[in-house]
Amino acid sequence: MVGSVPEGERVDIDGTSSGVLGYAGLSELGFDVERHLPDDRRGHELAPEDVAEIHAKWPDTRALLTCYAGDSPRGVAAARAPGWTTLLTDHHEELAPGSTADTTVDPCRIDETYAHTGVCGAHVLYQVIGAYTRVHRPEKLWEIRLLRLFAGLGTVSDVMPVLYENRRLVRDAISIARLLRVATPKTIPHPWGGFDSDPDATDIEQSIRMQPLRTEPHHPVCYRGFEGFAIVLKTFARVGRIRDVDDRDEGFFGFGRTHRRGPASGPAGVPLGRPPGMYGLLANRMMGFNGHPVVVVNRPADPDDFVSGSGRAPRWFDIITSLEQHDGLSAIGHQRARVLRVAKAEKLGHLVAVLQETARVALLAVSTDGPKGDLVLGPDADCDAGPQDLRPLFELVRRTEGLKPFGHGFTTPVVEIETDHHGRLSPYRRRP
DSSP: OOTTSOTTSOOOHHHHHHHHHHHHHHHHTTOOOOOOOOOGGGOSSOOHHHHHHHHHHOTTOOEEEEESOOOOHHHHHHHHTTTOEEEEEOOSOOOTTOOOSSEEEOTTOTTOOOSOOOOOHHHHHHHHHHHHHHHHOGGGHHHHHHTHHHHHHHHHHTTOOOOTHHHHHHHHHHHHHHHHOOOOSOEEEOTTSSEEEOGGGOOGGGSTTHHHHHHSOOOHHHHHHHHHHHHHHHHHHHHOSOOOGGGEEOOEEETTEEEOOSOSOSSTTEETTOOTTHHHHHHHHHHHHHSSOEEEEOOOSSTTOOEEEEEEOOTTOOHHHHHTTSTTEEEEEETTEEEEEESOGGGHHHHHHHHHHHHHHHHHTSOOSOOOOSEEESSSTTSSBOTTOOHHHHHHHHHHHHTOSOOTTOOOOEEEEEETTTEEOOOEEOOO
16 A cells, blocks of 8 residues: 555545555456556546556556546546446545446445445445455455455545444454554664554564465465555554654644644644644544534645645535635535645635635525434324334344444434324434
8 A cells, every 4th residue: 555655645545445455356356457546636536647547558458447536527538438348436426417437336326325325435346346256256255355454444544434334344344454463572662752562573474364365375466455454554563653742733724713732833733744644534523523614734834835635524515616616725525525725825714714604604504403313203204104113113223233332422323203193202212
């Protein structure tokens, strides 16, 4: 994963996880496959220039599979021109008139009925590869299921809700990651006190999972995918520690106010020298506290500096649409998690004003009615089932039991029971 991205470039972990998962999984299944990493400076989608680069490097290409690249109409058109078969996988909201690829798998398609839209791009691709494996290569199911590691990594890094299928996926990913971790036999002093694991003394080949992967017949690309993750775990033993509080700037810029602790000597909200991938995590955390759109950007040194960052928004607000009519302000990504770009730092005040006004207008359209239950039984047409049919209630309780143990802060499912004689009764809340 680390070697696939040029030094200094921004890394999208969900996109990178998708690439590693697809490259490893398709190779393990016997496909003649190569991996292309688009230049994100061209935008979030696959561009015609990417197709030209692929054709130049691999002129015998006959099919193109994208992951985490949006609808990519221009790129798909360029790929179909020479007769390539195109398969598009994504988790962003599909825009009208819809995808032009030969096949599109996206839980947020215009006409999609998939129940859980909050899945990451890597998870979508994992399900595609898993479905193919069950039908055509069932003897490889065990190897493909190990790739849940990368789907779980994409789920967490893209801040997807850890609910429903995501909860089991993340749990499985953690279990697989534990099998790739090796306890170091030696420690070394840390510059800020205490001791760190010595990565040079850690042999990843001794991990529980790497030993059978090395000895059993697996495609080298699949083996290297897990080897790379084991190296990441080994590296975190040394560099994953947070620096001393005096060496970081915890300021952030959003909605006209700047909250700060510590000196203003580095990127906003991120320890010095750390990648800006932390911006999205911070923005998501803040949004959870106040329920409003939040943007976190790097702190510029000059009014003419280009400014970038990350934004998170609740379901009722679309940052991309709110900025697209304003010069110097743009965002790419999906509707509730996106990368922000500001042409000049002097436009940050304008960014704040635009977000304040559009959020105020969007709030006017938000319903103020009380929350609807996860399952509503009653005689009305908008109820999920009639009051005499308790099977949906039993199924909800059964599924809820299957999600245990519940983590702190998870929303408890609510079941409302209505009758035509007594009206609405108090909600029934099943607590773990």
